[in-house]
Amino acid sequence: MAPALPRRRLLQAALFATATPAFSYAAGGGSAAAATLPAPSAWTLRPFELKDVKVGQGVFAAKRQLMLDHGRGYDVNRLLQVFRANAGLSTGGAVAPGGWEGLDGEANGNLRGHYTGHFLTMLSQAYASTGDQVYADKIRTMTGALTDVRAALRKDPAVLSATGRFGTAAENVRGSYQYVSLPAAVLNGSATITLSAWVKPTHGANWTRVFDFGNNNTRYMYLAARNASGVPRFAISTNGPGGEQGLNGTAALPLNQWSHLAVTISGSTGTLYVNGTSVAQNTSMTLNPSSLGALTNNWLGRSNFDDPVFAGVYDEFNVWSRALTAAEITSLQSNRAAASSAGRGTLASYTFDETTGGTFADASGRGLTATLRRTWGGPSHAGFLAAYPETQFIDLESRTSPDYTKVWAPYYTAHKILKGLLDAYLATDDARALDLASGMCDWMYSRLSKLPEATLQRMWGIFSSGEFGGIVETIVDLYSINGKAEHLALARLFDLDKLIDACAANTDTLDGLHANQHIPIFTGLIRLYDATGEARYLTAAKNFWGMVVPHRMYGIGGTSTAEFWKARGVVAGTISDTTAESCCAYNLLKLSRMLFFHEQDPKYMDYYERALYNQVLGSKQDKADAEKPLVTYFIGLTPGHVRDYTPKQGTTCCEGTGMESATKYQDSVYFKKADGSALYVNLYSPTTLAWAEKGVTVTQSTDYPREQGSTLTFGGGSAAFELRLRVPSWATSGFRVTVNGSAVSGTPVAGSYFAVSRTWRSGDVVKVAIPFRARVEKALDDPGLQTLFYGPVNLVARNSGTSYLQFGLFRNAALSGDLLPSLSPVSGKPLHYTLNGTEFAPFSEGTEDPTHAYFRRSEPKVVFGGTDSGVTNPAKADGTTFLDEVWAGAPFSSKAALVSRVQSTVNSWVSAGLLGQADGRQVVTTAQNASYQS
Structure with missing residues (x-):
């Protein structure tokens, strides 16, 4: 892969020298689809904008309306909560969605922010399609909030003032990674001490610190709001956790209520008070603050261990160089320290009355001004925008193995946000969205352009952590608008050369790869071809498509099992409860569409119809819900599978792409x-x-498809x-x-x-x-395992059994080869049929019925036109039956043509010793006497 680096660097130099903007944009408001992406000159076809194609009544309109209603009613402040919290801004009491978006979701929300990008795209498509102002208003709310978030991230953190126990207080929003740093002299080497704080916890995470004074996780003194048992704990140690001398409370602090905590140390006695009452005492203490020596990390809210930052509100933190009496601590319950018998802290006293800025005055007279800080410092570049710190991006640069609890696809998340912002700009012409998107690319370029080629290749090859979704496609789209050379150079920094070169050489290396990590890479490669003319990009994309369709494709158009690909040609052998991840179908549709722009091979649109009319439609439940979009993650193809439309507690990647799919059904008509x-x-x-x-x-x-x-x-x-x-x-x-x-x-x-x-x-x-006919498609690795189609519609059996059902379909087959006469239509239910008492229905119907997408083909007897010959249907060693070989010759122009095919097949099978002569004669006679539909 050595030539890749010089090629990139040479391209960068050329771009910087010659690039000019390709598009200018307005500075504010606008109407639907006020801006457009310039069409690449390499495209021999051009799409229409969503606003140019109106959706009429039918299966798509019904599904779309459910999503439009969801988007119309959902409070976008919930999505913005994680962004505002990360920037230390007020969240207005909004509650983040569950699942992957909240801090309590999978992997502590390490993918949070991605869903906001999906939602922006969905709203943008909804506005472009309908012109309904409610969607534009939501887009502008989100764009404005994200603009505020980026501005806040550019600055040092500022106090978030809240109502206090006595006056004003300082709030630490959960997810802000903010804490208060006190000067090194705060404890002043005192042996005798009292520390007192009013706190209102807003979350019950264990081991969050009210304060933690130490150098590391060996020498420290802390007060945790909750220990592993959920009660307050004070501890002091010069030898790490094993050497702690501590005090444990007896009850958990209530959430969203003020509690007063105080600790006194005098001689060998330490006492913990909660709300003025002594709850724990240790009379055998040998350690005190003077034992710790000089300390560098004197923090309110932050731990010297890797514990969560305290989420809640602080009012009055005082430190005295003496042990207060029980009466003095009681007096603190109803008065500010200054008005109590205890008086202000003699070592430090913070009232948190500040309403602006990032510092807190010390009223003790010692002038120990405290400073509000972020645990991660701050962004490396002014364009940074995310719902979590930049630490995931930093970690990825040295990471060699996956661990999604630490790093979960940060550039994938960045892509969703970037794409949502670009779509927001295209829909509303709001220049703020374009500025945010451009800034994100500037920031990414500032990081990635400094990394060695080997580092980039390693990063993009790591499962999950290195996943970057369709970011390349979106960066090139942005470049087509602003002509900024660094952005095209940035897009090429995501080249995963091992994969690109293998696919360009038509070498299939997909076995074992994470499917949706790699599919959108190829939409990006097509756009890079459009921008650079480098042929290997387009060649790789074409060849890759052929490695998936049909070799790793299920009948509904989906691919992957448990998110991964297996060996080429293995379909039946990969069927599970976690087949056909919905994101994969979404991205394969995009890839098929983009390839068709370059080469009008009908196979791309055949696939598009298959996946759109089956998996994509079927992944959306036919039900309204204000809280969730009701879209599948996986669609299990095992017998009796029931679709899960609320996967993984919500806000997954597939629910995001599902929202997008349902608002752009018309994009390729x-x-x-x-x-x-x-x-x-x-x-x-x-x-x-x-x-x-x-x-x-x-x-x-x-x-x-209810009409032919x-x-x-x-x-x-x-x-x-x-x-x-x-x-x-x-x-x-x-x-x-x-x-x-x-x-x-x-x-x-x-x-x-x-x-x-x-x-x-x-x-x-x-x-x-367009006359339909019923037909089957056989699993590539197991021809006896089949799925039923009627025209474009995949028909699935509804049955609660968990073993493959067995069906025969040849008994009434028509001369055309149409298998439909073997099924009975269900009155009043279009595209519903019964066979042997089992109902078949379109896969696209978003129900919770147990379904069988695949069944086991069973034709035990040779039957023609409903007439049973009485002869067993013989089979070859590879499983091909006599009837399979007869009907492989369909369509037949006449009954005589069918009988001729039967006779020639009998002759062949008798000669091969697979069928007896007498049985052969009976089969031919039955075929001659039977009646057939045309």
């Missing part, structure tokens, strides 16, 4: 040629396209172009097109586009007939 000479109709979906450059509208009226076809009506003016209608690969016969009632000549070919070229005028009507 239509494409246009770059020169405007053709309109591609990729999907049959009730939509209305407004093609502004041509001055025409195209309205699709259809209930597809679509009607396209033209409006507006007249325009000459070629209408290219996708002929699905499964549409093997009967695809027909009429224009204004007249049949269009030509022979449609399955897996291609059928072209109609003319000058289109308002009122022109195109009707497309």
Whole structure:
């Protein structure tokens, strides 16, 4: 991989010398989709903006409305809570979402902030699609808050004033990583001492410190609000935890209530007071503050160990160089120290009356001003924006192994935030969003450009920790707007050369890789090709797609098991409860779409239809919910699996991409040629396209896939172009097109586009007939394990059994090879059928019914047209049965053609000793006497 480094550096130099901005932007407000991404010149096709394609009533509209309602009603201040807390700003009492977003979620919320980015993208797409101002208002609220957050992170922390026990107080928001640092002289070497504090804890984490005075985790003196048993603990040690002399309380401090804590040490006696009452005493103490010597870390709220920062409010912290009496401590319960019999602390006295700034005055007369600090210092660059400290990014640079409790994909999270901001800008033309996005890229470049090539390659190769999602694609998109050379150079710093070079050489190395860590890498490579012309990027993306589809693809279009890929061609062998991660389908759709912009191979849109109409639709529950988007993480394909629409306590990556998917269903229905000479109709979906450059509208009226076809009506003016209608690969016969009632000549070919070229005028009507047929798709590694399709629709059995069901489908097969006659339609339920008493329904229906996506094919007897020959259906060593081989010849033009196929197959199997002559004659006779549908 050695040539990669010089190539990058040379490119950087060239870019810095020649780059010019490609786009200018407005300075404020605006309307829906006020800004657009420039289309790459390498794209032979161009997409339409979401605002140009309106969604009509149908399966997509119903699912979308559920998500639109969720986005409309959700309080975005909950999403902003983690950002505001990280910056030390008031959270306004907002409660962060659960799951991966909150500090109490998986891995302590080390992915927090990612969901906010998803939500911004969802709102942006919702606004672009509907023009509803409520979404723009939410976007601007979020953009404004994130602008405030970045500004706060650029500065030293400032006091967050709150109502105190007596007056004002200082709040330490959970998640702020803030604490108060006291000068080194605070204890003054005193042997006798009293420490007193009013605190109002807001979270019950164990081992958070009210104070901790020490040098390290060997020499210290602390008061914890809660120990492992949940009660206050004071301890002093010169020999670490094993040498602690301590005092333990008897009851937990209540949350969100004021409590007074005091510790006295005099001679060999230490006493702990809670709310004026002595709760613990140790008369055998040999240590006191003077035993510790000079201490460097004198902290309120922070631990000398790796413990959580205290979350709560402080009012009055006093230190005396004597042991207060019980009466004096009692007097502190109802008065400020200055008004009590104890008086102010003689060593230090802080009232926390400050309402601005980052320092606290000492009223003891010793002038020991305290300072508010962050545990992690501060950002390395003014463009930094995140919902957690920069420490994850720093750690990753030296990390050699994964540990998501320490580092959980920081650049992945950065991508989601960056993408959300860019989408917010494109939707609302709010320059603040663009400035935030540009600043994030400036910050990333300032870090990554300083790292050696070997470090970058190691980072991006670490599972999970090094995952960066679609960040490259988004950075290049931003570059296409601002033309900033450093941003294109930044995008190339994410090159994972080992993977790129293997895929460019068409060498499949995917076995064992984390699927969704790698799929979006290739959307970024396509955009890098667009920006640089480097062919290996596009070649790698094309080859990679072919390694996944169909070799690692389930029938619904999904991929991965337990988030990982297995060996090429292993499908049945990977089916589990954790197959088909929803993010994988989301990213494969993006990749297919982008590849199609470069090369109009219909296989990309065939895949798009498969995954969109099955996994993506089926991943969204058909139910309203104000709290959660109700989207699956995994879709188990094991027998009897019940989909989980509230995975991992919520706010996962898949719920995020699920929100995005449900607000952009229309993004690939239509494409246009770059020169405007053709309109591609990729999907049959009730939509209305407004093609502004041509001055025409195209309205699709259809209930597809409940309807086997679509009607396209033209409006507006007249325009000459070629209408290219996708002929699905499964549409093997009967695809027909009429224009204004007249049949269009030509022979449609399955897996291609059928072209109609003319000058289109308002009122022109195109009707497309797309006859469906039922068929099966076999698992690549186990042909007997199959899944059932009717046209584009995957039909799944609803059954609570947990073993593979067995079904036969040839008994009433039509001459066309259509297996549908073997199933019985369910009255009043479109696309629902029964077979042997089991109901089959579209996978896309978001129910909680137990389903069987795959079943075991069982054809024990040779049956034709419902007539049983009485002959056992023999099989070859590879599992191929006699009936499999007969029906592989479908479609048949006539009954005679079928009988001829039966006769030739009998002859072959009899000759091979697989079928007896008498049985063969009986099979042929049965085929001759049976009746068939066409």
